[in-house]
Amino acid sequence: MSDTxxxxxxxxxxPPEAAAPLLEIxxxxxxxxxxxxxxxxxxxxxxxxxxxxxxxxGAGKSTLxxxxxxxxxxxxxxxxxxGRPVKMAAPIDAxxxxxxxxxxxxxxxxxxxxxxxxxxxxEPRNALGLVDHRELRRRTQELFDRLNIDVDPRxxxxxxxxxxxxxxxxxxxxxxxxxxxxxxxPTSALTEKEVAHLFEIIRxxxxxxxxxxxxxxxxxxxxEIADEFSVFRDGKYIATCAASDVTRDDIxxxxxxxxxxxxxxKQTVPIGEVVLSVRNLTLEGxxxxxxxxxxxxxxxxxxxxxxxxxxxxxxxxxGVTPATSGTIAINGQEMAVDSxxxxxxxxxxxxxxDRKDTGCFLCLDIQDxxxxxxxxxxxxxxxxxxxxxxxxxxxRNMSARLRVKTPNMQEIIQNLSxxxxxxxxxxxxxxxxxxxxxxxxxxxxxxxxxKAEIHRLVSELAGQGVAILMISSEMPEVLGMSDRIAVMHxxxxxxxxDRSEADQARIMDLAAK
Amino acid sequence: MSTYTATRTMTPSKSSFKxxxxxxxxxxxxxxxxxxxxxxxxxxxxxxxxxxxxxKIIILxxxxxxxxxxxxxxxxxTSGIDLSSGSVVAASAVVAASLAQVSDFPRAVFPSLTDLPxxxxxxxxxxxxxxxxxxxxxxxxxxxxxxxxATLGTMVAARGFAKWFTGGMPVSMLNDDFAWIGSGANPVxxxxxxxxxxxxxxxxxxxxxxxxxxxxxxxxxxxxxxNVNRHLIWIYTIAGLLAGIAGTxxxxxxxxxQSGMGVMYELDAIAAVVIGGTSLVGGxxxxxxxxxxxxxxxxxxxxxxxxRIDAYYQEMVKGAIIVAAVIADQYRNKKKR
Numbered sequence: 001m002s003d004t005x006x007x008x009x010x011x012x013x014x015p016p017e018a019a020a021p022l023l024e025i026x027x028x029x030x031x032x033x034x035x036x037x038x039x040x041x042x043x044x045x046x047x048x049x050x051x052x053x054x055x056x057x058g059a060g061k062s063t064l065x066x067x068x069x070x071x072x073x074x075x076x077x078x079x080x081x082x083g084r085p086v087k088m089a090a091p092i093d094a095x096x097x098x099x100x101x102x103x104x105x106x107x108x109x110x111x112x113x114x115x116x117x118x119x120x121x122x123e124p125r126n127a128l129g130l131v132d133h134r135e136l137r138r139r140t141q142e143l144f145d146r147l148n149i150d151v152d153p154r155x156x157x158x159x160x161x162x163x164x165x166x167x168x169x170x171x172x173x174x175x176x177x178x179x180x181x182x183x184x185x186p187t188s189a190l191t192e193k194e195v196a197h198l199f200e201i202i203r204x205x206x207x208x209x210x211x212x213x214x215x216x217x218x219x220x221x222x223x224e225i226a227d228e229f230s231v232f233r234d235g236k237y238i239a240t241c242a243a244s245d246v247t248r249d250d251i252x253x254x255x256x257x258x259x260x261x262x263x264x265x266k267q268t269v270p271i272g273e274v275v276l277s278v279r280n281l282t283l284e285g286x287x288x289x290x291x292x293x294x295x296x297x298x299x300x301x302x303x304x305x306x307x308x309x310x311x312x313x314x315x316x317x318x319g320v321t322p323a324t325s326g327t328i329a330i331n332g333q334e335m336a337v338d339s340x341x342x343x344x345x346x347x348x349x350x351x352x353x354d355r356k357d358t359g360c361f362l363c364l365d366i367q368d369x370x371x372x373x374x375x376x377x378x379x380x381x382x383x384x385x386x387x388x389x390x391x392x393x394x395x396r397n398m399s400a401r402l403r404v405k406t407p408n409m410q411e412i413i414q415n416l417s418x419x420x421x422x423x424x425x426x427x428x429x430x431x432x433x434x435x436x437x438x439x440x441x442x443x444x445x446x447x448x449x450x451k452a453e454i455h456r457l458v459s460e461l462a463g464q465g466v467a468i469l470m471i472s473s474e475m476p477e478v479l480g481m482s483d484r485i486a487v488m489h490x491x492x493x494x495x496x497x498d499r500s501e502a503d504q505a506r507i508m509d510l511a512a513k
Numbered sequence: 514m515s516t517y518t519a520t521r522t523m524t525p526s527k528s529s530f531k532x533x534x535x536x537x538x539x540x541x542x543x544x545x546x547x548x549x550x551x552x553x554x555x556x557x558x559x560x561x562x563x564x565x566x567x568x569k570i571i572i573l574x575x576x577x578x579x580x581x582x583x584x585x586x587x588x589x590x591t592s593g594i595d596l597s598s599g600s601v602v603a604a605s606a607v608v609a610a611s612l613a614q615v616s617d618f619p620r621a622v623f624p625s626l627t628d629l630p631x632x633x634x635x636x637x638x639x640x641x642x643x644x645x646x647x648x649x650x651x652x653x654x655x656x657x658x659x660x661x662x663a664t665l666g667t668m669v670a671a672r673g674f675a676k677w678f679t680g681g682m683p684v685s686m687l688n689d690d691f692a693w694i695g696s697g698a699n700p701v702x703x704x705x706x707x708x709x710x711x712x713x714x715x716x717x718x719x720x721x722x723x724x725x726x727x728x729x730x731x732x733x734x735x736x737x738x739x740n741v742n743r744h745l746i747w748i749y750t751i752a753g754l755l756a757g758i759a760g761t762x763x764x765x766x767x768x769x770x771q772s773g774m775g776v777m778y779e780l781d782a783i784a785a786v787v788i789g790g791t792s793l794v795g796g797x798x799x800x801x802x803x804x805x806x807x808x809x810x811x812x813x814x815x816x817x818x819x820x821r822i823d824a825y826y827q828e829m830v831k832g833a834i835i836v837a838a839v840i841a842d843q844y845r846n847k848k849k850r
Contacts, residue, residue, distance in 0.1 A: 320736060344738040358736050361729035363796040372726050373737040375719050384718040428737070 020083030022047040022211040023180050028077030030063055037063040041237045043230055045211040050202060052214045052222050055232035055255055061215050065182050069101035070094030100173035101182040108165055110158035115140040117157055118172045143171050147201055163194035170201060182213045187221060188445060191305060199225050217447065219248050231255055252448055266481060267459045272296030275467040276436050281326035286312045287491035294467040301482030302471045304511045308488040310471045311353050314438050318350040319343040344376060347435035351425055351442055359425045360413050367409040369424050370395045374431040398427040403453060419450025437461060440471045455481060475504050487511050538790055538805045545809060549816035556820050567815060575811035576700035580759040581782040583707050584752030586803045589786050591728040591748055592795025593660035597649060598756040598782055600671035601642045602775025605760030607675045609638030610684040610770025613691035631690040638761030639754055645671050646753015650746035675772035684770035695765030703762060707755060712800035724748065728795030785810050788838040
């Protein structure tokens with residue numbers, strides 16, 4: 001089989017400059033009902049380079065990637081691989097042409113082993129036609145050794161961390177002997193150390209002459225790993241540049257087509273009385289003795305590594321997982337918050353971390369998604385009937401205020417971009433007029449434009465006297481937005497820094513004690 | 514403040530008018546009707562649709578399934594399932610019938626004995642369903658067992674209860690007042706009344722909104738402040754109550770309560786709901802669709818009998834149609850993406 005042959009093959013020599021580019025896209029057009037997702041887009045990937053795709057959500061990057069990976073068939077245009085035009089009708093065609101995509105949502109079978117997952121549908125057989133597990137493990141180990149991946153081929157996928165699963169996905173893509181690898185935001189769930197390892201693997205693949213298409217929202221990654229990048233905006237191709245030639249601001253300007261003068265528009269607002277006071281809050285086995293105050297108009301940033309218990313604190317504050325001990329006082333009044341309904345009655349709102357899992361009602365429309373929290377409190381008459389006219393009007397106003405980009409309120413939320421979905425969810429909570437707003441990763445996976453708008457809004461709310469707890473993994477966001485920054489490490493609050501004394505090094509010091 | 518301003522324009526919507534999902538199901542109903550109409554003239558030399566008696570029978574036959582399907586539809590919208598409805602029909606039928614027996618014979622011994630007012634058997638039948646529904650809901654809300662298992666358990670247990678209660682014998686000799694409930698168009702009136710009430714509940718009340726929300730994303734519903742457990746108990750209790758009413762109507766129509774009543778009714782009800790466009794994944798579905806789904810089942814059964822197709826073939830074709838409905842639904846969802 002060619003699988004084994006591939007493993008022993010020496011690294012491919014870099015093709016000479018004059019040769020046809022590895023992958024060439026010409027004049028691609030793709031329309032969906034009501035949206036022109038890609039309009040005459042062209043794009044070239046050279047062998048042995050990492051090519052980043054940048055653009056706001058909805059710019060057309062994901063659609064383009066799905067066309068290259070054979071998921072969508074373009075309405076018009078041409079794809080050339082090593083100078084030859086290719087037609088792809090299904091993902092399997094792309095794989096056979098040497099194009100592999102590493103999906104944002106991981107596509108592994110959780111109950112099967114690593115080795116079984118990597119070689120699925122291509123398992124080596126023994127004389128009886130049964131799967132030869134020893135050979136399967138050997139091949140996997142060989143592949144992992146070559147990529148410098150340290151994962152046990154015999155482990156079940158479900159026992160692995162997200163980072164390890166990602167490594168398995170990458171190894172699987174490489175095992176198809178692919179020349180083109182597409183990575184869609186591969187670092188969104190990784191820690192810094194894991195990201196460093198991932199980049200090592202990517203550089204290694206680049207040296208072997210692979211072409212890597214890398215989609216990301218993170219600017220620092222672009223400068224660290226990419227050789228070239230292309231920018232897309234509203235379904236159109238804007239430009240391709242070498243990563244070394246431009247600054248961060250240049251890229252942002254290309255992406256949004258306008259200047260964003262201030263990314264973190266922190267306003268100085270009068271800080272009021274203590275609104276939320278937490279003392280020795282504990283959820284046995286998860287976090288312990290967490291104590292802090294938030295005042296009216298104050299933004300308290302909550303930093304820490306993924307898994308340090310930040311989100312658990314938020315869930316406990318909101319009554320999703322009630323505390324096992326400790327107290328929560330709101331406006332000086334101690335209260336038992338043992339359900340989200342109680343938290344909401346006390347004036348709390350909670351934008352959860354995972355839009356898909358705990359935020360959106362994906363099959364419902366914008367109107368439904370926006371109104372569901374406030375229905376527990378208002379817009380309902382004594383018989384339980386919804387006051388639809390008033391509610392619809394207020395939701396429309398909220399949608400306009402948050403600049404949700406949609407033709408109408410009856411659009412299914414699944415069809416919106418991540419940034420717009422997030423705005424709808426923010427709107428859901430603003431309708432309840434919260435006094436305390438808990439934001440868990442409010443700008444994860446959304447584009448720069450929407451990010452700036454959400455930052456502006458958070459500042460505005462603080463100005464109106466809302467007490468805000470903001471969890472974020474993005475250091476610039478935490479530093480830019482917060483009045484004070486609390487840092488967590490392994491279930492303990494390791495320190496609270498003032499805005500004036502906080503910097504990246506001090507936060508990292510507290511987060512990784 | 515930021516000086517950032519939005520320069521993007523709203524994407525213009527192509528057309529704000531969308532055909533409701535029910536329209537396509539309704540077309541299927543019309544298509545099936547016309548199919549039998551054509552066959553009717555070809556094979557029997559008479560009309561299938563333009564026969565008032567037949568239409569009456571179709572609706573009357575399906576009224577009981579329809580009452581159950583209204584409740585099952587709500588359960589399925591929450592992404593649950595209720596397998597107990599058929600057994601609930603039996604349990605409530607025998608309980609209701611036992612309180613509706615005529616007192617002519619025992620009066621020979623106890624002269625002061627009179628029939629109970631008809632309200633008592635009615636309430637008892639409905640209440641039996643309500644209690645079983647409450648058990649379903651509590652099991653699902655407070656233990657982690659899936660609805661399929663919980664209602665499978667009550668399905669077996671409720672049938673057992675009905676057999677024990679009657680000792681396997683039919684409860685007959687029911688009084689005329691009770692029989693009146695099942696006579697004439699009354700079952701249909703009850704079905705349509707229930708359909709209308711819960712159509713309004715689902716579309717216009719907060720209870721309805723929460724029902725869809727729980728089916729669409731249970732975790733998000735919880736974090737939005739909805740008391741998911743309490744709501745699920747309500748949903749299954751209502752489904753049980755409706756099955757209880759259906760059982761009472763069944764006993765009144767048959768003028769007898771039997772422990773073997775309602776066998777497989779739960780599957781007919783689920784089939785009607787699914788044909789009516791409700792997604793088993795949850796979060797989607799309307800009562801109007803379910804009503805059309807019930808009518809489709811009725812027209813098919815009646816139509817096959819009309820063109821004299823063997824009952825065994827009928828069941829095979831019915832199975833095929835249910836599967837086809839789900840395939841069509843999935844295809845429709847995929848196209849929308």
